[in-house]
Amino acid sequence: GGIDSLQPLETTIPDAERFRDVQPLQIRCPQCDQEFPFGGIASSNHYMMCYNGLQCKHCNHLFTPLQLTCQLERCIRLHISLYYAGWVQCDDRTCNNSVRRQISVFGKRCLNDGCTGVVHYRYSDKQLYNQLLYFDSLFDCEKNKRQQLKPLYVEGDTDFPRDLLTDSSIKALSEQNRDYLDVGRGVVQKYLGDCGRRYVDMSNIFDFMTPAK
Numbered sequence: 735g736g737i738d739s740l741q742p743l744e745t746t747i748p749d750a751e752r753f754r755d756v757q758p759l760q761i762r763c764p765q766c767d768q769e770f771p772f773g774g775i776a777s778s779n780h781y782m783m784c785y786n787g788l789q790c791k792h793c794n795h796l797f798t799p800l801q802l803t804c805q806l807e808r809c810i811r812l813h814i815s816l817y818y819a820g821w822v823q824c825d826d827r828t829c830n831n832s833v834r835r836q837i838s839v840f841g842k843r844c845l846n847d848g849c850t851g852v853v854h855y856r857y858s859d860k861q862l863y864n865q866l867l868y869f870d871s872l873f874d875c876e877k878n879k880r881q882q883l884k885p886l887y888v889e890g891d892t893d894f895p896r897d898l899l900t901d902s903s904i905k906a907l908s909e910q911n912r913d914y915l916d917v918g919r920g921v922v923q924k925y926l927g928d929c930g931r932r933y934v935d936m937s938n939i940f941d942f943m944t945p946a947k
């Protein structure tokens with residue numbers, strides 16, 4: 735487990751399940767300051783994708799691609815720095831002082847006197863990789879088109895969309911926003927690693943910033 739190796743991408747797992755524990759992509763409208771989760775071309779009370787991009791439903795502001803990708807990039811960097819911070823936690827529940835920052839070369843053994851526990855990263859490489867894959871999926875035109883994204887809301891949520899997009903409008907909007915989505919995807923791909931190596935060990939991709947192991 736933990737920081738060890740990554741399994742090859744299990745493409746058969748639906749996104750709703752694979753991305754169960756990821757953080758949403760929070761977007762802020764630059765005009766009215768309303769904050770909302772962006773979940774691709776999906777129904778939302780806060781935004782809609784129109785034929786030429788993302789529009790705030792509160793003030794009708796139309797996001798330029800840059801206004802969206804800047805926020806996406808900031809969010810990615812936030813997750814990377816969280817990982818880079820290197821917080822570790824001892825797996826022995828009786829171990830006090832179990833959360834700390836480990837930035838040196840002591841390996842996986844807990845440093846508390848007498849504790850035989852093993853420390854794991856609280857924000858693991860696998861979690862970060864999965865988070866980036868989630869962001870990637872939001873800008874994946876084909877996935878949008880086929881409505882294979884992790885849903886933003888489940889029925890019963892207080893914020894569950896009042897108006898639901900039809901299947902055909904999602905298909906059309908995906909095509910019309912192909913270039914717009916590609917710009918966002920390019921940003922994520924920059925961080926997801928070079929050469930399309932989609933399922934190599936995370937420690938290879940982020941070697942330059944890997945904390946102690």
Ligand SMILES: [Zn+2]
Binds near residue numbers: 738
């Ligand atoms: Zn492990």
Ligand SMILES: [Zn+2]
Binds near residue numbers: 763767790793794
């Ligand atoms: Zn707005």
Ligand SMILES: [Zn+2]
Binds near residue numbers: 824832846849850
């Ligand atoms: Zn311990």
